[in-house]
Amino acid sequence: MSDLYHARLQRLELPENCLLLKNIQRGIEKEGLRVTSQAMLAQTRHPQALGSALMHGSITTDYSESLLEFITPVFQRVDESIDYLHHLHSFTLRNIGDEYIWPASMPCKLDGEASIPIAQYGGSNSGQMKQVYRQGLAYRYGRMMQSIAGIHYNFSMPDSFWPLCQDLFENKGDVQEFKSNRYFALIRNFQRYSWLLSYLFGASPALDSSFMENNPQELVQLSKSTLGLPFATSLRMSDLGYQSSAQGNMNICYRGLDSYIGSLSQAIQENYPDYESIGVKVDGKYRQLNTNLLQIENEHYSNIRPKRVTSSGETPLEALKKRGVEYVEVRILDINPFMAVGIDAEQVRFLDAFLLYCLLADSDDISPTENNEINYNQKRCILEGRRPSLMLYRSGNLLPFKDAANQLLDDVENVAKLLDIAHEKQRLDVQGYKHSVMLQRNKVESSERTPSGQVMHEILRGNSYTEMIQMQAEKNKRHFLRQVLPHGFDMELKRLAVDSVRQQQQLENNETSSFDDFLQAYQASESSAIEFELA
8 A cells, every 4th residue: 555545544543533433324234034934935925013115214125025124224333233133133023923034145945936926015106116126127137036135234434534534635625526536436445355355254155956946057065955165155246146147248437426327327228138028018017117237226236336315306326416425335245144133243343444444545446457356356255265275366466365365454454453542442352343353364364264164064064054044043033032122112113113004005095196107207217216225
């Protein structure tokens, strides 16, 4: 890194500056399939006790009717984020009868495409649009891919930080423009270095053989009904997971806000012949929203996204264009089956330090040569990240994996020290940011400590993937049912559930236009914005 970067860190060590790092804002979105006691996907509707999936702000569904999604508010304290997820799991498990929440990214046993029910959102135009969008995903990519679950981590720095950051970079322009530029710098660095996250937190080296529908490709038989790769970290992020050959030739530009919006808008407007052959409305039923390369912007599969909360009458891209980047959404994280809610406070602290490093570090545009190296590193870490002989590119040079990882951890640790100073947690034995980096170093030294290594250890002991994850699901349910929910939290979630159902009913009762007219207006960007999320 440059002398200017080190000068930034030195200035951040000053007490008055370091305190501005204290109030990082974070939100977590965590998915999980509802499954039966036989480890099969639940075919039941979204439980009414959980409220309306269309209107509830904390408990909803993603692609499938069986794919729960928990959404935390924005918190500044790490423990509050994790505690909120705990409470959502506990409340939900009390209200889904004898079903379980599948605690892994790759799904349970599947009985073909038809066994994955598409999420239903009622008869309102917005509800129908969400359902048709998902129907389009089924036609385009198949339902199997949509049964995969993950964790999204939303990260932003507080408003009080940005005048200092602008000063650190000797920028005197518009603050929001500067914020957007730095978030895109973060995104470029994330692309450079996120191979490390795949290694440290990847937890899907194996899957149930039913996922492949008798097409194992390059996977090997690991145990009964279990396929995988012996050194893999995250098959969820491989070609088996959220990948698309149609999107493979898209050239989304992360140089800055204007180029990003322009390149993504082009993909949304570009007609794609294969999707045209599917049709939009066939025999009176919608198959997809349109025949373009992307139905909407969130169909673009990416490891990280620039984001802005939408207002009424805006699409996500319109919100970005009007008001700039507000936060970033990290989408690379697997669910850790050995953690009750799939993520813990130590991982959150490391993510904070890692993302802040990406924000503060130098970040040139990514050249075609570097882009090839980025793709190489990511693919190698996903498919064989725990292979002892693995070599990766770092600053244009091939290095042994451990050397590349430890060099990057050195950089992250420098930022972690600043965060510990800000939070007055400078002792290594305290559960602070530097401690979280130390835990990741242990994984680099011993791949058996990684989540993927732990999963593989259990499988090589003779357990099938599904047996192992089902045992964790049962263990988690016992744990959460023993927990005493805060009385106020329990009552609030019950109220939100009732209110969300009433809001959906009101929306449906007040509908004045047909869905055909609604969709036409939306395509012309004249309708109220609808927030769509794709795992």
